[in-house]
Amino acid sequence: MAKTLYDKVFDAHVVETVDGDSLLYIDRHLIHEVTSPQAFAGLNDKGRKVRRPDRTVATMDHSISTRSLALDACGPQNALQLNTLAENCEQHNIRLFPVGHQKQGIVHVMGPELGLIQPGMTVVCGDSHTATHGAFGALAFGIGTSQVEHVLATQTLKQSKAKSMLIQVDGTLPVGITAKDIILAIIGRIGHAGATGHVIEYAGEAIRALTMEERMTICNMSIEAGAKAGMIAPDETTFAYLKGREFAPSQQWDAAVEYWQSLHSDAEASFDTVVKLDAASIAPQVTWGTNPGQVIGVDTPIPAPADFSDAVEQESARKALGYMGLNAGQKLADIAISHVFIGSCTNGRIEDLRAAAHIARQGKVASGVTAIVVPGSGAVKRLAEEEGLDQVFTQAGFEWRLPGCSMCLGMNDDILQANDRCASTSNRNFEGRQGRGARTHLVSPAMAAAAALRGKFADVRDFQE
Amino acid sequence: MTAPQGFSTHTGTACPLDEANIDTDQIIPKQFLTGVTRAGYGKHLFHDWRYLDLHEQEPNPDFALNKAEYQGASVLLSRENFGCGSSREHAPWALDDFGFKVIIATSFADIFYGNCINNQLLPVALSSSQMDTLFELVKARPDTRITIDLTQQTVSLAQQQFSFDIAEHHKHNLLKGLDAIGLTLELGQQIEQYEQQQPAWL
Structure with a gap:
């Protein structure tokens, strides 16, 4: 079978x-x-x-x-x-x-x-x-x-065996659109509980084209759609990433690769649920509410509760707008932020920091904005420093920190105060997640850096050189 | 860890938390996750909603758990996707420590659901319209007693009875209060055989 x-x-x-x-x-x-x-x-x-x-x-x-x-x-x-x-x-x-x-x-x-x-x-x-x-x-x-x-x-x-869901992202990603935008767009489409009881397999041309770090960003937020797990079939990109790493197979490498090559869904395999997205239609994503499914493109106005057909979603939207201090119809470009957090298991890898640094090079952190960059690991920190990214960030007015989970959940002292508004590359915009009464907007690393420079949400596509 | 005694039926009053997508950060915020034991999380349950201040001195009179009519409730009512987000088992520990025995909601997040089962806290999923009925009855008469019978898989209150689904192995574990680890350790030989046939690179 x-x-x-x-x-x-x-x-x-x-x-x-x-x-x-x-x-x-x-x-x-x-x-x-x-x-x-x-x-x-x-x-x-x-x-x-x-x-x-x-x-x-x-x-x-x-x-x-x-x-x-x-x-x-x-x-x-x-x-x-x-x-x-x-x-x-x-x-x-x-x-x-x-x-x-x-x-x-x-x-x-x-x-x-x-x-x-x-x-x-x-x-x-x-x-x-x-x-x-x-x-x-x-x-x-x-x-x-x-x-x-x-x-x-x-x-x-x-x-017990979970149900299976195929999420196929076809086409090519436009310039300025990242893995974070893909996964936020997916969660926006299927909802915060849309994959409950399922294991997701991400497939399609746009997924195949991603690096391992980008694939990790996608799978990382499977839980934000309610899924038990998210998977991507291994390919040459996967093998190239693994080769030579400390705990990867060495003497047994060829045997391992041979087995790994069998790990893909058979052509005739069927899924309980299939979702298709066109990569070309994805805009830079920004969450406006208090769950990751409450997300819009940067050029879309803040929605009204009446925009939702479901009564429960309407009530959730009403409550979220109140907590977030937002009004329906507001433009993201008019919403001022007080904090920026770049880091986390979603977006704390070297490619994330490179993308943020690319934007940070183009200006200074706006006055009144506190921006921190927290590398995901000691290895990421060292590599970033070798590449001079720490200098790019600090010269632009970002703080350069030691690795850890940090402000994603604030179990340390990296916490926000009530009514602080943060453009965050983390994974959860729940009420109080980054501090009691604080307002979290989930974005990609490049979008977070752009928000830091403008002091408001900005379309990263306007920053491409 | 599994509690020694099993769960069969429970009767008690309910507290209505009429909201969808209640996440585990809300159930027990991160500043209370630095403990190294399973005890004592109940006083911090729903901290941000339950207290007006950070030091838990000023209860929020508008929050259901603080209302006089819902004091002593041992059944919690909520809506879809209850327990979403973080896998922290501190969430069921806090609910249990506060005194809840059963959570009835439209749906549950997967990890939270499993964590409840492992703590003898019964998660019951009912349909959206059945939840409407429960919320109406409990809000109209907060002293309404609800009986949850795990063996029969029923929720009964005020002339109404609803059936619920639960996986057989979850039901079995709850009814018997089994030591899950002890049971698996009895399969040590099978686990060892499995390990012997694993590829050498692992």
Whole structure:
């Protein structure tokens, strides 16, 4: 029977069928400080061991400072959590990349950089943006802490098969339009819960043309459409990215590639849901509301609740406009911002920083705007500095920080105050996400940099040299 | 971790949270995620909506959880996509610690739903029109007692009864309160056999 990419990876990992559920083997388990302490405590309470410390990798990213390498820089509670991770990794013999280590970074940035994520793997992490790793043709999904404990103890998880969704993006991306705009346009089309219960496969000419970093941006935000995971079939772009990375296959490279080449949906495979988009029709995207599905092109006026047919959406829009301090019909180009955040597991990679720097070179951060750039990992930071991007940013008036999750969720001191308005390259514009009462607009790195220079939302297509 | 005792039926009053897309950041904001235990998150549940101040001294009188008529509620009513966003299990921990036993909503985000099951918190999905009925009845009579019977898969209140779907393995785990890890560890031999046939590059 014809299989989808998801079917192939899922089926290859079934250890046993239990009560109609599959016990799936987990190839790679990534952990961090926030969602693991209770899992280790559970193991320790019962005297259980970590089954495969060699398949488990830890980093510190969520609750760390971006100004200081000191673990207590953001208070004793954060320090306790970070030290607890270090102790747990030490006790259970798990490789940890702590703050200050050159390979430390946001778990979804440093994992792929090290070659830890490979096609056909099952990958889990106690973090919803684990979907990022689907860019490699891996089945990667976020889990809760009870499941983290289950994977630590057994290297498996009970799973039922999700439904399948094909999202095909045809055509060629116009100049100035990025992977972030593609995924925001997709979420705008299918809605914030449009892919609930599904695993998405992204395909089509526009997806094939993307680099690995761009593919990671797409898969990263699968969760913002409600999907369990997002996947892209591996190809030469994937293999070229992986070759030579620290944890990628070396002696077994040819055998691995041969297997990886089989990881694509069969021509006759059918999907439960199919969505098609034309890349040429996508404008730079800006969210206006309090969920990522509330998004428009930069040249579209802020919508009115009455523009939505569904009563629940109308009510959501009314509430979102109130929280965001916006009125229907307003133009984005007239909306002043106070902050810019460039970084996160969505857009904290080197290509993102290059795109933002390209715009930053063209001016200065507008007065009254605070703009920070937070590289996604130590490796991204070093490379950016080698390329002189840090100088471009600081000379334009941006702050250049240490790597971490930072203002995407503000578990450190990178938080906004009530009524601050931020153009952010992160993934969630929920009420209070970046600080209580703060207003988040999700955009691409280039759009964030453009907003920093203008002090208002600006169309990045006007900046192309 | 799974609670030792199973879940079979629950009867209690409900608190209506008549809004779609309630995310886990809203259920428990990030500043409360620095804990290293599972306990004590209930007092911070819905912090931003529940309190007018950052120090949780001034309850917001307009928020349903603070209204006199909904005190003691153990069933939470909401709309579609409840629990979306972050995978933080602190969300069900906070709901459970506050005293909720059952969440009834139009739909749930996948990770949140699984996290509830792993914490003996029952997520019940009903249709949009059934939720309309529940919200109407509870808002009109906040003392309405709702009975959720997991074995029969029914929600009953004031002459009304609705059936709900739940996957057999989820139902089984909730009813028995099983130690999921202990059960999987019994399959150690099968896991080892699986590992032996994995390709060498992994």
